[in-house]
Amino acid sequence: MKTQSSIRRMTRQRRLLLDTLDRKNWHPTADEVYRIVKMKAPRVSLGTVYRNLDILSKEGVITKIEEAGSQRRYDGNPRPHYHVHCLKCGAIADMPDEAARWLNIPKMELPDFKITGHRLIFEGYCAHCQDKEEMDGKGN
Amino acid sequence: MKTQSSIRRMTRQRRLLLDTLDRKNWHPTADEVYRIVKMKAPRVSLGTVYRNLDILSKEGVITKIEEAGSQRRYDGNPRPHYHVHCLKCGAIADMPDEAARWLNIPKMELPDFKITGHRLIFEGYCAHCQDKEEMDGKGN
DNA sequence: GTAAATGCAAAAACTTTGCAAATTC
DNA sequence: GAATTTGCAAAGTTTTTGCATTTAC
Numbered sequence: 001m002k003t004q005s006s007i008r009r010m011t012r013q014r015r016l017l018l019d020t021l022d023r024k025n026w027h028p029t030a031d032e033v034y035r036i037v038k039m040k041a042p043r044v045s046l047g048t049v050y051r052n053l054d055i056l057s058k059e060g061v062i063t064k065i066e067e068a069g070s071q072r073r074y075d076g077n078p079r080p081h082y083h084v085h086c087l088k089c090g091a092i093a094d095m096p097d098e099a100a101r102w103l104n105i106p107k108m109e110l111p112d113f114k115i116t117g118h119r120l121i122f123e124g125y126c127a128h129c130q131d132k133e134e135m136d137g138k139g140n
Numbered sequence: 141m142k143t144q145s146s147i148r149r150m151t152r153q154r155r156l157l158l159d160t161l162d163r164k165n166w167h168p169t170a171d172e173v174y175r176i177v178k179m180k181a182p183r184v185s186l187g188t189v190y191r192n193l194d195i196l197s198k199e200g201v202i203t204k205i206e207e208a209g210s211q212r213r214y215d216g217n218p219r220p221h222y223h224v225h226c227l228k229c230g231a232i233a234d235m236p237d238e239a240a241r242w243l244n245i246p247k248m249e250l251p252d253f254k255i256t257g258h259r260l261i262f263e264g265y266c267a268h269c270q271d272k273e274e275m276d277g278k279g280n
Numbered sequence: 281g282t283a284a285a286t287g288c289a290a291a292a293a294c295t296t297t298g299c300a301a302a303t304t305c
Numbered sequence: 306g307a308a309t310t311t312g313c314a315a316a317g318t319t320t321t322t323g324c325a326t327t328t329a330c
Contacts (some may be wrong), residue, residue, distance in 0.1 A: 001316095004273070008304085008305085008308080008309060008310085009304045009305070009308090009309060009310070010162065010304080010314070011302080011303070011304070011309090011310060011311075012303090013310085013311075014310085029294090030294080043311090043312070044312080045312045045313065046294095046295085046311080047295090047296075047297080047311085047312075047314090048213070048310080048312070050294095050295060050296070051296085051297095051310085051311090052310095054295095054296090064233045066207060066209045066210075067207045067259070070206075070212070070293085070294080070319090070320080071293085071294070072210070072288080072294085072295085080313085084250065084253050084255065086253075087256070088315055093253060095248070095250075096250075101261060105260070108235070108262055110224065110235075110236075110275050111264075112266065112267040113224050113226075113233065113264055113265070113266055114265045115224065115262045115263070115264040116227070116263055116264040116265070117220075117262070117263045117264070118260060118261060118262045118263060119260070119261045119263065119300085120258060120259070120260050120261075121205070121258060121259045121260075121261075122248055122253075122255045122257070122258045123255070123256055123257045123258060123259065124253055124254045124255040124256040124257070125253070125254045125256070126252065126253055127252040127253065129253055135176055143293090148283080148284055148329085148330085149284085149285065149328080149329050149330070150329080151284090151285060151286075151328070151329070153285080153286070154285085165309075168320080169319090170292080171319085183286090183287070184286085184287080185286070185287045185288065185289095186319095186320090187286080187287075187289090187320090187322080188285080188286055188322060189289070190319095190321070191285080191286085191321090191322095192285090194320095194321095204310080208328085210294090210295080210318085210319080211318085211319070212320085218309090260305060
């Protein structure tokens with residue numbers, strides 16, 4: 001069902017980009033990926049990074065995360081899983097499978113909408129931002 | 141717990157903006173709100189619309205929807221509810237309470253993350269885009 | 281009268297794209 | 306060798322911001 005046609009050539013840049021994303025619980029923005037790939041391929045361009053992130057997520061090799069606020073993030077893990085999202089700094093983390101496996105979201109039916117899946121995002125504050133809260137007195 | 145300090149004055153623009161959002165199952169982008177407010181207040185600026193959407197959502201009077209892909213949407217209904225999201229056109233619709241009320245997402249605990257809530261988005265295709273699919277042969 | 285809010289315009293932030301040159305298979 | 310991919314730079318989109326002026330209370 002999934003077109004596997006776009007990945008034709010494993011360029012150095014593509015390889016580095018995939019390596020970058022191949023890390024647990026890591027959900028970088030395009031710019032973060034760019035900066036890391038750049039260390040080994042200094043002349044890489046942001047455009048190339050965006051193009052590859054787009055191609056790879058269309059292929060289903062990686063996942064594009066749209067729920068993180070204004071800036072898009074990417075996830076090297078294409079298999080369905082849930083995320084937690086820090087409301088203060090925007091960070092995304094994986095919800096451990098063990099914690100969420102038993103969640104059983106039922107199949108929903110709607111008259112005018114064909115539902116094909118769902119996303120569940122837990123919100124709150126990461127360790128780092130919790131600490132800051134204590135000093136700030138609840139900044140917004 | 142919620143600072144109620146920013147809404148100091150009910151300006152004409154603010155009133156019109158709130159009226160615009162006061163409609164069921166309507167999740168406009170800032171630009172859509174702008175165009176509508178503009179009909180009655182032709183000199184309103186997009187900046188004002190953005191500023192008000194921001195203030196009002198911080199007040200908890202409306203909701204900022206971050207899950208709709210690249211463009212942010214807003215919801216006049218501040219009470220927690222679930223959304224459905226069209227993968228083709230980006231539209232957002234409300235999941236009817238009756239359909240989702242019995243969903244019982246348990247309280248989650250994580251070691252390094254303080255979870256305060258969750259968002260659940262059902263994905264699929266709206267009536268309009270389902271029709272288009274049939275003609276297109278599964279566009280992307 | 282005064283603080284808050286607006287309009288305008290410029291800038292910031294993020295993402296996409298055209299095209300000639302380079303690279304992969 | 307041919308088609309894909311890249312780098313570069315320019316442009317597109319969405320959102321934010323500074324500041325003088327206007328407005329609500």
